[in-house]
Amino acid sequence: MSLVGQYVTVVGKNLPRKTRSDIEAEIHSLIDDMLDDRSKQEGRAPDEDMEVEVLKELGSPEKMAASYQGEKYLIGPRFYPTFILVLKIVATILVVIDAIRFGIGVAQPGLTTNGFFTLFTTSLSELVNSLLVALGNIVLIFVVIQWAVPDMKVKSKEWDPRSLKSIPLPDALKPVGIIWDIAVTIFVILVFNFHTEWVGMGYLQNGIWYWVPILSQAFFSYIPWLNLIWAGTVVLNIILLRQMRWQPLTRWIRIGLRFFNIVILYRMLVGPSIINLSTETLTQFRQAMSQAPGLTNLQPLLDGSAHLLVALVLVLEGVELGKSLYQMLFKKGEPAITQSGS
Amino acid sequence: MEKNQLLENVVLEMRRGVIILAVLSKLEEEQYGYSLVKLLAEQGLEIDQGTLYPLLRRLETQGLLQSHWRLEDSRPRRYYIISPEGDRILPELKLEWTSMVKVLERILS
Numbered sequence: 360m361s362l363v364g365q366y367v368t369v370v371g372k373n374l375p376r377k378t379r380s381d382i383e384a385e386i387h388s389l390i391d392d393m394l395d396d397r398s399k400q401e402g403r404a405p406d407e408d409m410e411v412e413v414l415k416e417l418g419s420p421e422k423m424a425a426s427y428q429g430e431k432y433l434i435g436p437r438f439y440p441t442f443i444l445v446l447k448i449v450a451t452i453l454v455v456i457d458a459i460r461f462g463i464g465v466a467q468p469g470l471t472t473n474g475f476f477t478l479f480t481t482s483l484s485e486l487v488n489s490l491l492v493a494l495g496n497i498v499l500i501f502v503v504i505q506w507a508v509p510d511m512k513v514k515s516k517e518w519d520p521r522s523l524k525s526i527p528l529p530d531a532l533k534p535v536g537i538i539w540d541i542a543v544t545i546f547v548i549l550v551f552n553f554h555t556e557w558v559g560m561g562y563l564q565n566g567i568w569y570w571v572p573i574l575s576q577a578f579f580s581y582i583p584w585l586n587l588i589w590a591g592t593v594v595l596n597i598i599l600l601r602q603m604r605w606q607p608l609t610r611w612i613r614i615g616l617r618f619f620n621i622v623i624l625y626r627m628l629v630g631p632s633i634i635n636l637s638t639e640t641l642t643q644f645r646q647a648m649s650q651a652p653g654l655t656n657l658q659p660l661l662d663g664s665a666h667l668l669v670a671l672v673l674v675l676e677g678v679e680l681g682k683s684l685y686q687m688l689f690k691k692g693e694p695a696i697t698q699s700g701s
Numbered sequence: 702m703e704k705n706q707l708l709e710n711v712v713l714e715m716r717r718g719v720i721i722l723a724v725l726s727k728l729e730e731e732q733y734g735y736s737l738v739k740l741l742a743e744q745g746l747e748i749d750q751g752t753l754y755p756l757l758r759r760l761e762t763q764g765l766l767q768s769h770w771r772l773e774d775s776r777p778r779r780y781y782i783i784s785p786e787g788d789r790i791l792p793e794l795k796l797e798w799t800s801m802v803k804v805l806e807r808i809l810s
Binding site: 382384385386388389391392393396416417418422423426427429 | 733734735736739750751752754755758759770776777778779
């Protein structure tokens with residue numbers, strides 16, 4: 360086969376079968392015309408050197424074929440926004456499920472430091488695995504849709520700009536939320552410093568309502584550190600109330616507070632129980648609850664519940680910390696706007 | 702090098718629309734691909750074959766051109782000519798072009 364024939368065949372191999380023969384014939388015709396033209400200009404019959412020159416001018420067969428193809432998409436602009444939306448929803452669901460499973464695992468009594476890290480790495484690898492599988496499946500589904508659904512005509516319905524929903528500024532804050540945060544934090548400070556007896560459980564015995572505190576001495580050893588976090592939260596919220604928007608410094612302070620909180624929650628999980636019931640209380644409670652024989656092992660039940668609660672808060676704080684760090688490290692801020700005339 | 706590449710890309714973008722108008726106006730008379738390349742080059746518009754041939758096919762798919770194969774000196778050639786639909790919109794395209802030139806001259810002056 361001649362050089363020209365080989366070139367045309369390679370171009371054809373890179374083209375859809377439907378249009379291949381037609382385009383091959385057209386390129387062949389073009390090359391023949393170019394060779395004729397050059398032959399007349401140079402006053403000699405076309406030879407291999409001339410063919411090489413002409414083919415070089417046309418470019419590689421792959422490039423020539425690509426110019427006929429236009430842009431190809433695995434998932435085109437038509438479906439891309441929906442694809443991203445579905446991906447975000449599925450990823451969020453998977454993260455939440457994994458976080459709950461991790462929380463339940465962490466809440467098991469007798470968790471050691473090694474056990475915690477083993478559970479953490481297992482959960483993380485399972486999450487990565489399920490995210491990859493989900494990504495693959497979603498891409499596959501959208502590729503099929505892209506291929507199967509014919510091009511849709513854009514609706515020519517009149518569009519009203521007023522139908523746009525207002526988008527809140529990413530850094531703006533609402534005073535109600537901040538004031539609520541301050542009030543709740545102050546309430547927590549007051550309860551855990553001056554009214555710890557409020558944290559307990561109640562039961563009815565012989566028509567009399569009894570209330571017993573349940574927090575252990577181990578819990579109180581965390582109070583100075585928790586006070587630091589709560590005081591820091593109040594100060595941060597007061598600053599935010601004055602500025603009414605997030606700034607890099609305040610975001611970093613919040614990240615610091617969250618991290619500190621996670622450390623304390625982790626210590627609570629792996630340390631001694633934060634729940635303690637006196638023998639007298641337990642006996643009384645068992646008598647009061649004699650109608651419910653399943654509740655005889657109250658201390659382990661409360662321990663498990665407390666562990667679960669701390670674990671869930673730990674996971675939620677971890678997710679929030681991850682989101683905050685991602686926002687600070689990878690999300691670009693708003694562009695600086697220079698006021699005209701300044 | 703990078704700056705030249707950037708300039709080349711912008712020039713290509715600018716030429717893309719212009720080429721369609723030039724091709725449609727020159728195909729009021731029947732031409733085959735290579736003769737059209739030569740014709741446009743003679744009038745100062747150099748077009749790469751890799752750009753022109755796919756463009757001709759696209760314009761045909763859009764219904765602005767028509768084509769047929771013809772055997773000349775025992776060689777098959779595909780001839781293109783403007784379609785009735787292309788003929789209808791060409792005057793409007795020319796008016797649009799004149800208006801754009803005026804606007805740009807005003808902007809660039």
